[in-house]
Amino acid sequence: MTKVFGITGWKNSGKTTLVARLVEEFTKRGLRVSTIKHASHTYTLDHDGTDTFAHKKAGAYEVAIAAGSRWAVMHEADASEPEQTLETMLARLTPCDMVLVEGFKTSAIPKLQTMRSDAREHTPMWETNETVIAIAADHDVDPQGRSLFRIDDVTAIADYIISTTPDR
Numbered sequence: 265m266t267k268v269f270g271i272t273g274w275k276n277s278g279k280t281t282l283v284a285r286l287v288e289e290f291t292k293r294g295l296r297v298s299t300i301k302h303a304s305h306t307y308t309l310d311h312d313g314t315d316t317f318a319h320k321k322a323g324a325y326e327v328a329i330a331a332g333s334r335w336a337v338m339h340e341a342d343a344s345e346p347e348q349t350l351e352t353m354l355a356r357l358t359p360c361d362m363v364l365v366e367g368f369k370t371s372a373i374p375k376l377q378t379m380r381s382d383a384r385e386h387t388p389m390w391e392t393n394e395t396v397i398a399i400a401a402d403h404d405v406d407p408q409g410r411s412l413f414r415i416d417d418v419t420a421i422a423d424y425i426i427s428t429t430p431d432r
Contacts, residue, residue: 302367
């Protein structure tokens with residue numbers, strides 16, 4: 265059984281830093297952890313000058329690369345394919361103990377919103393998104409009945425995720 269929990273927030277709110285620290289914490293606890301990151305439409309994994317980029321540019325539908333203990337498959341969607349859903353991406357992962365999802369703000373999984381005082385946006389997502397069940401912030405926030413953590417209290421956040429996230 266796998267637990268799936270989301271970390272969401274506005275740009276520069278500390279999402280990636282928290283996900284990385286949670287991966288470290290869960291791994292120390294002996295869990296096998298995978299992550300899924302939702303990126304902007306302009307994000308590119310490959311770049312000019314690599315062999316795989318040349319394969320893709322030449323028209324390859326999928327490009328796979330294998331090197332030692334790492335491999336990847338890059339799928340180039342055409343305009344007729346919809347953007348991948350979280351459920352589709354989860355189905356593609358190898359079974360593990362925990363999947364941390366960064367982004368996918370509107371997905372139906374439980375989430376924690378990160379909030380940093382120096383982020384551009386501070387709108388509470390939980391006011392319009394009931395799947396945001398907790399907040400991690402570096403400043404005072406009214407959690408309006410949700411669990412509230414200091415953004416750097418990774419141990420407490422990890423304990424919360426383990427204790428509240430149902431297995432799938």
